[in-house]
Amino acid sequence: MSGGSMKLFKTAQGPVVQQDSRYFRLNGMDWDDLLNERDLCAMLEKRIKGVPSFSLEDSELLAPIGKQEVWAAGVTYFRSRDARIEEAKQAGGGDFYARVYEAERPEIFFKSTPHRVVGHNQKVRIRKDSKWNVPEPELTLVVNQESKIIGYTCGNDMSSRDIEGENPLYLPQAKCYDQACALGPGILLCDDPLPASTEINIQIVRKGHTQFSGATSLSQLKRKPEALVEFLYRENSFPHGCFLMTGTGIVPPDAFTLQSGDEITIRIGDIGTLKNTVM
16 A cells, blocks of 8 residues: 555554554544544544554455445536436437536435445446446545535446436436445545546456556546535535545446456545455
8 A cells, every 4th residue: 555645444443544654543433433523634643643553454444434325426527428428318318418517506316325335355246137337436525524525535336327328217226236336445634625637547457458448637527526515415414424426537438348357446646546346
């Protein structure tokens, strides 16, 4: 694991904080309380003083989620707008996506409960009743109960494009099912917005050969993360905070679909690398 800014990781032994390439266990601290702590970074700075560091292995990591819900925004990149228009044309819904791309109100939908979420090096699933499945690499916001963005993580929004394309009303079935959401490896804690130059990369390997790779940057994200959070928190309460996926700007070609055994690697700037295998 690489060093860098302060990060939070979740393990079976409890929360772990990384600072300057060193890892410290936060014994006795509750994950959900941590994410909603006021002045979190300052509190962590004090907490780890004098605490011995240790070596954290990837195998120890769990998905960095407690009781939080996961929500998602769609049609936030021009590339995703085009893909959604194409997949929905036959169902007569293509125009919906063009309109929502330009509208003030974003598309925001429920993605996952915590028990459906997997973490780094864990397995994601594709639906048995779908023939066209893709991963969607997404910057994911970590938001506390007061609607403040406290950090960022990598997200994989697994999607069944044929089900969604058949009818836009089938979106929940295309997006929300067991092991259809991956988060990790940890949370980059940051009070300031990430630079627009931050890159999002994905690589899909099948039997040792790259089947697809792509990249984009946050400069291509049409909507401000803060605006997405503001809409999500309208008339909604999140007592434990929530995760908000911000949409994808990388879409594989229409001829591509995931297969069992595919290895998906998502990298986002200083956040880190999220790896999952399709079961």
